[in-house]
Structures are given as structure tokens and as C-alpha cells.
Amino acid sequence: MKLFLDTADLDAIRRIKRLGMLDGVTTNPSHVSKTGLDPQELYPLICGEVDGPVSLETVGTDADQIFKEGLALAAVADNVVVKVPLLPEGLIAVRRLAGEGIATNVTVTFSANQAILAAKAGADYVSPFVGRLDGVGHDGMDLVRQIHQIYDNYDFKTQIITAAVRHPIHVLQAALAGSHICTMAPAVFDQLYEHPLTDSGIAQFLADWRKVPNQHPETAGVPAPM
Secondary structure, X not given: OEEEEXXXXXXXXXXXXXXXXXXXXXXXXXXXXXXXXXXXXXXXXXXXXXXXXXXXXXXXXXXXXXXHHHHHHHOOXXXXXXXXXXXXXXXXXXXXXXXXXXXXXXXXXXXXXXXXXXXXXOOOEEEEEHHHHHHOOOOHHHHHHHHXXXXXXXXXOOEEEEEOOOOHHHHHHHHHHOOOEEEEOHHHHHHHHOOHHHHHHHHHHHHHHOOOOOOOHHHOOOXXXX
């Protein structure tokens, strides 16, 4: 499963990119507004930092406007994916963008029926929002499982981006459900490698190493000079 960051924070993208495991980025208008930067300045910077796809979202509500925005966003960089909200006018625009060879990500998806429409419109990606479903008493991850089964049944090529994840368990569940991608906030990404037993284990090893004569953590495994 590929791991994306859901953010427009350049510092966070650069920090996690150093791990060598960042497969892509998703953004949205809320993320962009938090940066205080002009999107025309910000978007090329994000795309330049990321080797994989970068979803940039449209804000129009009619097909012509979304299509026009999509063309402009796709011109920012070769790795742009145009993110389009799941509404009838959005699906019309997705089909038109697909006809131009422009990759699309259908977002704010909350039902398997919506995901079927996204795939039939030619979307490259669909983004079910699992955390928001959990927040209103539904099993968000069950939606990912349903979409995965339907796409397998009919050999749809649309990839599933499990989105709006709230914690590392969502990431684990997405992987078990067969999601192609999971996108998450930087704080959730950090939690993937954090564990109290890992911390205590490392602390114990280092404490024991200090008891070894003439050894320090920075010289662990280094032979003494002859």
C-alpha cells in the first residue's frame, strides 16, 4: 500500500520525504488556507518536492468551471492529479478531463454507489472519507472494503485512496482491506513508527551499552583502534 501525506505544509512534506517512503501528497482548500500562501506560489513548490502524484483540488461547482480549473491545475506540473468533489457536475468534468488525458481524484466520497459512478466517469482515484463516517456512527472502513470488492468484481482501474484517517489503526485497516493508498496527516504518519515498547527497548540497550568499558553510543559496533 502506498503512503501519502494529506497536507499542504511544505516543512512536513520535506521532513517525511527524508524517510524515503513518501509516495504522494493530497491537498484540499482547508489545508491550503492554513499555510497563508498563494496557491500559485505553493502548488509548484509542493509538486517539486514530491516524486509521486499530488492531488490539487478544484473549487468550482459546475462542470465548465471545474474543467477549466482542472486544465489550469494540470499545467502546474506533470505529477498533478486534479481533485474533484463527487457531485453530478464534478463527474461530468472528470469524464472531460479524462478525455484530455488528465488524471483525476474524486473526493468527499461516502458511499459505494458514489465510488461506482467515479470509476465509470473515468477517475484515476477515489477518496472515501473513513474518519468522517466513523464520526457519524458508521464503519468508515467497511466502505473501503465494499469499494475494493466492487472494483475487483468489474475490473475497474480506479485506485482507492483511504482518506480522512484519524489514527494508525485506520492505516492498518486500510492495508488489510486492500486499499491501494492511504493518505494521512503528518501527525498520523509519525505515529506509524512510534511505539512505547520501541522507545523503552532502545533506552534499555543504550543504558546497558554505557556499562561496557570504554564504550559510548556513538561508538557502538566500531572496533577499537589497534
